[in-house]
Amino acid sequence: MAGYDILPLLFLAGAGIVLFFIARSRGLVANNFGSVPAVKIETSFSDIGGQAAAIKELQEALSFIKNHSDIQKLGIRPLKGILLTGPPGTGKTLLAKAAASFTDASFLAASGSEFIEMYAGVGAQRVRKLFQSAREMSRRIGKNNSIIFIDEIEILGGKRGQTTGHLEYDQTLNELLVQMDGLKVDDSVRVLVVAATNRVDMLDPALLRPGRFDRQVKVELPDREGRLDILKIHTRNKPLADDVKLESLSRETFGFSGAHLESLANEAAILAMRESLDQVYYRHFHEAVDKVMMGERLDRRPSLQDLKRVAIHETGHAFVSEHIRGGSVSTLTITPRGQALGYMRQTPEDDTYLYTRDYLENQIAVMLAGAVAEELELGGRSTGAGNDYLQATSTADRIINSGMSELGVVDPETLPRSFRYRVQKKILQAQEERVRQFLLKKKRELAEVVEILLEQERISGQELRKILETAAA
Numbered sequence: 504m505a506g507y508d509i510l511p512l513l514f515l516a517g518a519g520i521v522l523f524f525i526a527r528s529r530g531l532v533a534n535n536f537g538s539v540p541a542v543k544i545e546t547s548f549s550d551i552g553g554q555a556a557a558i559k560e561l562q563e564a565l566s567f568i569k570n571h572s573d574i575q576k577l578g579i580r581p582l583k584g585i586l587l588t589g590p591p592g593t594g595k596t597l598l599a600k601a602a603a604s605f606t607d608a609s610f611l612a613a614s615g616s617e618f619i620e621m622y623a624g625v626g627a628q629r630v631r632k633l634f635q636s637a638r639e640m641s642r643r644i645g646k647n648n649s650i651i652f653i654d655e656i657e658i659l660g661g662k663r664g665q666t667t668g669h670l671e672y673d674q675t676l677n678e679l680l681v682q683m684d685g686l687k688v689d690d691s692v693r694v695l696v697v698a699a700t701n702r703v704d705m706l707d708p709a710l711l712r713p714g715r716f717d718r719q720v721k722v723e724l725p726d727r728e729g730r731l732d733i734l735k736i737h738t739r740n741k742p743l744a745d746d747v748k749l750e751s752l753s754r755e756t757f758g759f760s761g762a763h764l765e766s767l768a769n770e771a772a773i774l775a776m777r778e779s780l781d782q783v784y785y786r787h788f789h790e791a792v793d794k795v796m797m798g799e800r801l802d803r804r805p806s807l808q809d810l811k812r813v814a815i816h817e818t819g820h821a822f823v824s825e826h827i828r829g830g831s832v833s834t835l836t837i838t839p840r841g842q843a844l845g846y847m848r849q850t851p852e853d854d855t856y857l858y859t860r861d862y863l864e865n866q867i868a869v870m871l872a873g874a875v876a877e878e879l880e881l882g883g884r885s886t887g888a889g890n891d892y893l894q895a896t897s898t899a900d901r902i903i904n905s906g907m908s909e910l911g912v913v914d915p916e917t918l919p920r921s922f923r924y925r926v927q928k929k930i931l932q933a934q935e936e937r938v939r940q941f942l943l944k945k946k947r948e949l950a951e952v953v954e955i956l957l958e959q960e961r962i963s964g965q966e967l968r969k970i971l972e973t974a975a976a
Contacts, residue, residue: 553729589722592762608648615658626675798841819876
C-alpha cells in the first residue's frame with residue numbers, strides 16, 4: 504500500500520453503500536429487469552371505460568384474494584393466475600394495475616420478451632428472480648398480496664417443442680409452471696400472476712389448465728356505449744365546446760380500441776391548441792378521427808388528372824353507400840393522408856356482429872363502386888382499387904365459408920379452389936353489374952360532386968345528401 508492514497512477508494516465505497524440503502528428505503532428492487540419502483544398504484548376500475556363485463560369478471564376472481572380469511576375457512580384453493588385476452592389497446596395493462604389497487608397488492612410488471620435470450624438457463628433464472636422480487640417488494644412496503652403482471656406472455660409461454668435451436672424457451676416456461684405450482688394459500692405473501700396476450704392460440708396447454716391460469720377474462724373492443732364511456736373519461740380534463748356531441752363520436756368510431764379513443768381525444772386537443780383556442784370543438788374531433796384512422800396529411804400533391812380520378816373513385820363509393828343505407832356517408836375527401844390519396848368515411852348505423860348475405864353483398868357493392876365509377880367516367884380502371892378488390896374477395900369468401908352461397912355448407916379446407924373461384928367470381932360480377940346500372944343513372948350528380956371535390960377537396964355527408972335529394976326531386 505506504500506505510495507498509494509486509498510482515501511478516494513474508501514470514499515467511493517462508502518458512497519456506494521449509502522446509495523444502496525437509499526435505494527432500498529425507496530422500494531427499488533434490483534433484479535434482472537432493472538430497478539423496479541414499488542410505487543403506489545393509483546389506477547382503479549372506475550378509470551377504465553368500455554369493459555364492464557371484463558371488470559365484473561375480474562373483480563369476481565379477485566374477491567378470492569380480498570376475502571382471504573373466508574377462503575381459508577371453506578378450504579378454497581386460491582386462484583394462481585388470471586389470463587387477460589383480447590386485441591391490442593383494449594386496456595389489459597390498465598386492468599392489471601386496477602386489480603393491484605383493488606386487492607391492495609404490490610405490482611410488478613414484466614414483458615415476455617425480457618425472459619428469453621440465446622443462453623440456456625437465463626430465462627428460468629429470471630423467472631425465479633421475478634417471483635422472489637415480488638415477495639421482497641411486498642414485505643418491504645408492508646403488503647400481504649403481490650400481483651405479477653406479464654405482458655405478451657405468448658413469447659414466454661408458447662407451445663413447447665416448436666423451437667428446435669435450443670430448449671431455452673421450454674426451460675423458461677417449465678420454470679414459470681413450477682413457480683405457479685408453488686403458490687400456496689398460507690404463504691406470507693400471496694402472489695397472483697396476471698398475464699395478457701392477444702394470441703391465446705399460441706399458449707402451451709399446460710398454462711391454461713386449472714391450477715395455473717384458473718380464469719380467462721376476455722377484454723374485447725368496446726361497443727358503442729363502451730366507447731362513449733371511454734370518451735367521457737379521456738375528455739373530462741379537456742374544455743369541450745357546446746357543439747361537441749360525444750354520442751355522435753361514439754357512433755363514428757366503430758372498431759376503435761380504448762387506445763385509439765385516447766389518441767383521438769389527445770389529437771383533437773392538439774388541433775385546438777394549434778388554432779390558439781381555449782376550447783376543443785367538434786370539427787377538431789372530426790379531423791382527429793381521420794388522423795387516427797388514416798394518418799397525418801401528406802405534403803405531396805397529385806396531378807390534376809390523378810385528383811380527378813380519385814374524386815370519381817371516392818364519389819362512386821359514396822353514392823352506392825348512400826343508396827344502400829341513407830345517411831351512411833360522414834365525409835368525402837381527396838386530401839392525401841397516410842397511404843390513401845382520398846377516402847370516403849362511413850358512419851356505422853349500429854355495432855353489428857352477425858351478418859346476412861344481403862348485408863355482405865351490399866358491402867361488396869360499396870367496395871367495387873369506386874372502380875366501376877372510374878370505368879364509366881374515364882374508360883378504364885387504375886391500381887387505386889387494388890385494396891378494394893382484396894376486401895371484396897375476402898367478403899365473398901366469407902359468404903362461401905358461412906354456407907350462404909350456392910354451394911351450401913362447405914369445409915373451407917377441403918373445398919376445391921376451382922369451385923371457390925367460380926362462386927367468388929359469380930358473386931363479384933353480380934354486384935359489379937348492380938353497381939354499374941345504378942351509377943349510369945347518376946352520371947350528372949356524380950360529375951357535380953366531383954367538381955366540388957376538385958375545388959374544395961372535401962365534402963360532408965350532409966352536403967352530399969342535399970345534392971342527391973335535389974336531383975331526385
